[in-house]
Amino acid sequence: MTDPRIPDDDPRLRELLARLPDAQEPARDLWPEIHARVEAERVQELPVAGGARRGRRMIPLRFAAAAAIVLVAGTATLTWWSRPTGFPVVTDSMATATYSFASYERSAEELSTLLAQRSAKLDPATREVLERSLRTIEEALAEARAALAREPASAEMRAFVEAAWRQKLDFLRRANDVAATWVL
Amino acid sequence: MRRLLMIVLAVALVVPALGAQRAVDQRWALDSDGAVKIYNYVGRVRVVGWDRDSVVVTGSVAPGVRIFGGGSRAAVKLGAEGGQRGAADSAVLLVRVPVGANVWVRGAATDIEIEGLVGSVDVGTVSGRLTLRGSPRSAIVETMNGALLVRGAPTVLRAKTATGSLTFDGAAAEAVLGTVSGRVEVRAGPLGRVRIESVAGDVDLEAALQTDGDVTIETHSGNVDARVPKSNIPRVHVRSFRGTVRVHEG
Numbered sequence: 001m002t003d004p005r006i007p008d009d010d011p012r013l014r015e016l017l018a019r020l021p022d023a024q025e026p027a028r029d030l031w032p033e034i035h036a037r038v039e040a041e042r043v044q045e046l047p048v049a050g051g052a053r054r055g056r057r058m059i060p061l062r063f064a065a066a067a068a069i070v071l072v073a074g075t076a077t078l079t080w081w082s083r084p085t086g087f088p089v090v091t092d093s094m095a096t097a098t099y100s101f102a103s104y105e106r107s108a109e110e111l112s113t114l115l116a117q118r119s120a121k122l123d124p125a126t127r128e129v130l131e132r133s134l135r136t137i138e139e140a141l142a143e144a145r146a147a148l149a150r151e152p153a154s155a156e157m158r159a160f161v162e163a164a165w166r167q168k169l170d171f172l173r174r175a176n177d178v179a180a181t182w183v184l
Numbered sequence: 185m186r187r188l189l190m191i192v193l194a195v196a197l198v199v200p201a202l203g204a205q206r207a208v209d210q211r212w213a214l215d216s217d218g219a220v221k222i223y224n225y226v227g228r229v230r231v232v233g234w235d236r237d238s239v240v241v242t243g244s245v246a247p248g249v250r251i252f253g254g255g256s257r258a259a260v261k262l263g264a265e266g267g268q269r270g271a272a273d274s275a276v277l278l279v280r281v282p283v284g285a286n287v288w289v290r291g292a293a294t295d296i297e298i299e300g301l302v303g304s305v306d307v308g309t310v311s312g313r314l315t316l317r318g319s320p321r322s323a324i325v326e327t328m329n330g331a332l333l334v335r336g337a338p339t340v341l342r343a344k345t346a347t348g349s350l351t352f353d354g355a356a357a358e359a360v361l362g363t364v365s366g367r368v369e370v371r372a373g374p375l376g377r378v379r380i381e382s383v384a385g386d387v388d389l390e391a392a393l394q395t396d397g398d399v400t401i402e403t404h405s406g407n408v409d410a411r412v413p414k415s416n417i418p419r420v421h422v423r424s425f426r427g428t429v430r431v432h433e434g
Contacts, residue, residue, distance in 0.1 A: 126310070136364050164383070174346075
């Protein structure tokens with residue numbers, strides 16, 4: 001195939017063109033730079049107000065109205081379901097207390113596992129002291145939990161359970177500290 | 185005659201043992217507010233603040249035990265090493281540090297005494313006695329079954345034991361004192377914001393409160409006896425699951 005732009009009467013030029021390789025790499029690889037610029041331009045900070053306005057326009061009014069009806073109806077249903085029915089209602093503070101006991105329990109489990117691994121290094125007398133103290137705390141915790149189970153609405157009983165958990169965690173932390181540094 | 189024989193025998197046993205102890209005398213330069221870490225798992229450590237910018241450790245160690253140490257002007261670490269497995273491997277150390285140094289000590293079967301420091305103090309031992317005298321900026325002192333005594337006025341104090349007794353004879357702006365079954369005794373004052381907790385240990389408080397101070401005492405089965413000036417009584421809050429509680433003028 002001949003290039004129509006090259007005159008037939010220029011054999012020298014044709015010879016030079018014939019010597020050229022089929023492909024020629026540029027002396028400087030420009031692709032990384034171009035790629036970086038393209039990537040940089042892909043993520044752009046948008047003005048917050050403008051963006052919000054655009055977003056708002058995208059929700060048709062009828063959908064917004066439907067969502068509002070669903071929200072109101074849902075809230076009303078939940079309120080009706082959670083009305084006093086003779087069963088104890090779970091209040092926010094009780095939910096928080098339950099949650100915090102669960103987190104105490106998880107932390108205690110982790111610390112106990114760690115202590116069990118580390119306590120093999122301890123001498124029997126020290127291990128006995130740690131176990132005895134832990135038993136004392138466990139007994140107190142069990143007693144306080146039983147009292148709270150009898151009086152679930154009692155803030156005082158909840159405080160005793162929380163105190164026992166705090167003491168257990170603090171003791172486990174200290175026992176781990178002892179076991180971790182023990183070299184005898 | 186039998187008594188004389190016993191004495192001779194005792195001397196014969198003790199003298200070689202004493203002779204086997206090796207003397208310790210090492211020193212390092214340290215900034216006046218530098219940090220010092222000390223390890224000694226068996227024996228005794230006494231840390232005393234002085235007005236020089238250096239750390240000096242003297243004392244004696246059992247055969248097989250040696251003192252390591254080093255660091256910079258900002259921090260020095262030292263301690264006993266060589267396998268301390270029992271009373272026969274003890275190290276008895278007197279460590280002098282700048283009065284403003286921040287001191288950290290760990291022991292196991294180790295009696296520890298801290299005196300005359302104004303920086304921060306963090307000390308822990310297991311079965312040894314722990315005594316803190318002086319008024320450090322902050323103090324964390326903890327034992328398991330060893331007795332703990334704090335005498336002085338640390339600004340902030342955290343003192344804990346498990347079965348060991350805890351005695352605080354002094355003042356503090358903020359303090360948390362706690363035991364599992366050890367008895368807690370607090371004397372003197374004035375006390376700022378203080379919390380005393382024990383699972384099964386009795387608490388005995390006889391102290392005055394600062395004008396804005398308040399004391400909270402919480403036990404599970406330990407008995408509480410708090411004696412404070414009449415005007416302080418409303419600021420003493422006590423709660424015990426099944427211990428007896430007595431708050432009165434004293």
